[in-house]
Structures are given as structure tokens and as C-alpha cells.
Amino acid sequence: MSASAVALKEIVETAVDRHRGCIGALMPTLHSIQDTLGFIPPDAVPMLAQAMSLSRAEIHGVITFYHDFRTEAPGKHVIHLCRAEACQAMGSRKLEEHVRTRLSVDFGETTTDGKFTLEPVYCLGNCACSPSIRIDDAIHARVTPDRFDELISGLEGAE
């Protein structure tokens, strides 16, 4: 095994051990791996299958069912843009257009400089102060295109 495969195996085993014996251990185990690495590498699937006595198909099915789990490394910051109705009522469709143009990416893509990954989200529970976006774990309210640019510039400037 390569050095990276050994490292991955250790991460997978730690995650499996942490949740061993729980009802439905696969979900929290996948979360643990993604929390550590930012994504779930495809090579983790056979390791998980063996450690948890599940089929690869079962694990692949779970990873691909949920929008949150990703199989490729995300950008440095993940931007979730709310596309749901309360935000639509406050101009999120326009914001969406602006964000795609500003970052030159579509949903599910990462900017070429690796700084930002853009994801859709259907409600952040901030619906009285729409439109909303989430950058990593911070939620921002009443986001106009100008405000978005400010937030992005702040993150770019911080580097």
C-alpha cells in the first residue's frame, strides 16, 4: 500500500471504531471521514465495506444519495447558496446568476484557483432575512450581489 493509502486506512479505521456498535453507524462514520478530509475518497469505500461488513454497493449508494457527501476534495471555502422559495421571493435568482458569473463556476464546481466550491442548498432556516448564503459554517443574511462580492473579497484578502 502507498503511504497515502495507509493514511486513509487509518482515518477510515478511526472513524469506524468511533461509531462501532451504534445503530446505523455508517452515516456518522461517513461524516467523520468527511469532517477529517473534506471529502470521502473513493478508495475509502472498499475499506469501509470490509471494516463494517457491508457491501461496496450499499456504501456507494449511501454516499451518492446524500447531497452533502462528496467524493472529490472541495475548495478552501464551501459556499452554499440558498435556492428555496423564501430566498426566491427576495431576489435569490438574481444573486445566483451573479455568483455563478463572479466565480465562473456552476453548482457543484470548484473555482480554478481552488478557493471556492459552490453548492446549492434548499433552506438555511434564515428565511425572514433572505436571501441567505452559508460560507463554511457562517450564515449571511440579506445578501445582495454587492454584499456577496464584499464577503468574497474579505476571504480572498485574508489569504
Added chain:
Amino acid sequence: MAARVFVPKDATACALGADAVADRIVRAAAAGGIEIELVRNGSRGAFWLEPLVETENGSGRMAFGPVTPDDVEDLFESGFPGACEHRLALGPVSDIGWLARQQRLTFVRAGWTDPLSLEDYRAHGGFAGLERALRLGGQEIVDEVKASGLRGRGGAAFPTGIKWQTVLDAPGQPKYVVCNADEGDSGTFADRLLMEADPYQLIEGMIIAGLAVGAEEGYIYLRSEYPHCRAVLTEALARAGRSGYLGSDVAGSGKAFRIELRIGAGAYICGEETSMLGSLEGKRGLVRYKPPLPAIEGLAGKPTVVNNVLSFAAVSTVMERGGTHYHEHGSGRSRGTLTVQLAGNVSRGGLIEVPFGATLREVIEDWGGGTASGRPVRAVQVGGPLGAYLPESLLDVQLDYEALAEAGGMLGHGGVVVFDDTVDMAEQARFAMEFCAIESCGKCTPCRVGSARGVDVIDRLRANGGRDEDRKTLEDLCDTMVDGSLCAMGGLTPYPVRSALQHFPEDFR
């Protein structure tokens, strides 16, 4: 004595800059040599006033809002946190009409307390319901919940007491208590607000459920889109455990109850209870056929109480004040209070807890103050993305389960999303189908395929100027989805679509 200053730590307050406001207040106080005690309270749900800063003096709590970080210095110059005249001063919190006109049962502590302080919780009536429940038998608790008339607050409005009776009577051990905190409907935030402002109320309600049905294990299934909530619940569960409210000996009773927090992974369908149970079992969130009901064969095939956050929270109140007290609020078969979440294009949005029976117009005009854009209201979606769009002419409908159903809508989880006259209702109808296509679990064909075809048909309808044959196809498709879908996802998606067609036909031409 140090003046107490309150700055909410709620997700919306923070999204509007509350952390920076708190930081500036601490720095300004230090610079001025003023001794303060900063409390990060929960939000009162008056989101249009957030960040809503409060001070406490001998005569009560004084409010200031909305406060931006740049206002802080100016506030201190006017005498804050002492008595002061300032353009942001709102007077005593209890005099703010928007809040004073509400009738708070479930959200009675929200904003008043430090959400994580057990001492605060107890001082405001917390755990009184649990103490009473500990003196009663399981059947007596269930009877009290039945007497309250409480109906599930997740959206389906099933009588909570009857559900609990089923679990109590079901053979099989262990039994489980599961809280559905996958609040996915756009325009809703009541569960989030409660969990962030008063998490022990949920925990208390779940313990009571455990005592009622004889379960020792509980799970909270929280959506991943709520990182603030996750932090609050994680800490609240840890503190409740350390203080002996959770664990092998609940409040010295010798009875055990534990709660584990589980995080979803961004699937709307996991708000459907059988899908959520599948997710808790570590599987894809596929919807299951009912029967068997989760009350009989739920988590891991065992009898399981599945309730929404607000239902468990309401149980704490029911046990504290008695089922009859709770039943005295409300109208018709809708008992207790309703938590309307006013959102979208509205001037004064937030959480409004009122007895059932208020009209939609009262909520939008009296509380909401009309649209944020200042333009006329054109459409209102009630009950989340699967709820109908109502036109302005139907706003006098009463907000209770039955009255809304008669008007062709549904109350659901109580979300109210307002749109002004710039909305394109054909686009909204298309989005309803698109959302269903994105979020369908894929198990049944009418939902999985019907929603994708629905997008195509609406595109065709719009491109061809609203031809009758396209409209007929869309109607047929809606019939198939309503009649043939396994759960509410496919079964209710036609509601926003059809209501848009019915009330706003001009947008499809």
C-alpha cells in the same frame, strides 16, 4: 453590580452581525471602564429587529435594535448600557407590540434566557413538567397528552397522544424516541429557533416521551444545514448529562434515558419520518410503505415515537401546566398555539406564536407590515415547498389545519412565504417540480419520473403560450403524482403547481 447586556447568538442574529456587535460591546465597555456581563441569549424571533440588544436594569429589560456593529460606539456615547435616549432604543422589551400581541406557550422562554444555562431554564419553569411526569405512570402521561389535544407539529398534525398510546401498547423492546429536527421546508425556522433558544425544552419533552412509552434511548435527527443548532444541542446534551437529567438515573428517579444527536446530510426527503428512520439506520433515506407504522415497527424495527421538535417542546408545557390548560387555547380541532413563521418578501418577518384561528391577512399585515419591497402582495405560499400558493383574495382564510385545507392549502409546519407582484408564478410552479426531481428519494415512479416530466411539461406550456393540450397533460401528470406517490413529496408537489395554474393562469400564457 455589572450591567447585564444581552446579544442573541441565534443563527439569524449572527447572520446579521450579532457576533461582531457583541465583540464591539465588550471592547467599548472595556475602553470606557464600564463593567458589564455579556449574555448570549436566544432570539425572541423578531428577526426584523435583529441584532436585538437588551440591557437589564431594576425595572426590566430594555431593547435596542436592529444594532449594527457600527452603532455600538454611538450607543455607548448616549449612555448605554444605562438609561439612554437613542434612535435605536425601543423601550421595554415587554412593550414591543409585535411581541406583546403574541401568546407564547412553547416559545415562552425564547430570548429571555441563556439557552445553555440550566439554572435559567429551571428559574423559568423548566423541568417542572418532567418532575410531574416522574410522579406519574406511563399511561397517565399519555392520558394527559391526549387531553391536551396536541397534534404533531411537523406538518401532518396527527394526534400526539394517540401515537404515544400505540407505542406504549406495542409489544417489543427496546422502544425508541426519535425527534425529527430535519426542518427542511423553506420559510420555516421554528424548530431551529426553539433548539437554539431553549434546547432543554426539547430535551425535557423527549425524556417525558421516554417515560411515557418505556423507552430509554432517544435520537435527535438534525439537518446539517443548521450548524449553530448543532453547537447548541451538543453542549446542551452534555450539560443535561452532567447534571443528571440524562443518563442511567434521570433526576434521581432510577429510570434511564439517553439522547444521541445525529446529523443529516442534506436530503430534504429525510424530513419524511420513514425516510429519516432509514437514514438513522445508516441507509439511503428511502421512504417506506406504511403500515407498519413507525409506532409499531420504527427504528431498527422496534416501536418508536417519532415527533417534531415543537411537539416534544409542547409536551413539556402540557405536563407543566396540564393538558386542559393547553386545550383551552385554539379553535375547532386545532388546539394550543400555532407558530407561524413569516418569511420571504415581508417587512417584519419572524416567529409569531398565536392561538389557532388568526387569519393569514392579520399575520401578513398586522405583524408583517406588508412586503419588504413595498410592492403589493401577489402570492403567499403556506406550508413549505409542498404547500399551495394562495392569491391575495384568499388571505382572509383562518390559520388552522381544517380551514386551510378547505381553502385548498395546508398549514404544514406553519411556514408563510410572501411574494410581491414581481413574482412569475409559472417559474414558481416549475421550481416546485424541479425541487421534487432533485429531492425525490427515487423509490416510486410517479414522484421520481413525474417530477422530471413535470418540469418538461411546464417548459413546453410556457414556450407555447399555454396551450390547452399542455395544460391537460400537466393536470394528468398531477393526478398521477397525487394518486400514485408513496409519500407527501410526490403526493403534494402538485399543490403548488395546480394552485399557481388555478389562481394565476395569466402567468402561463
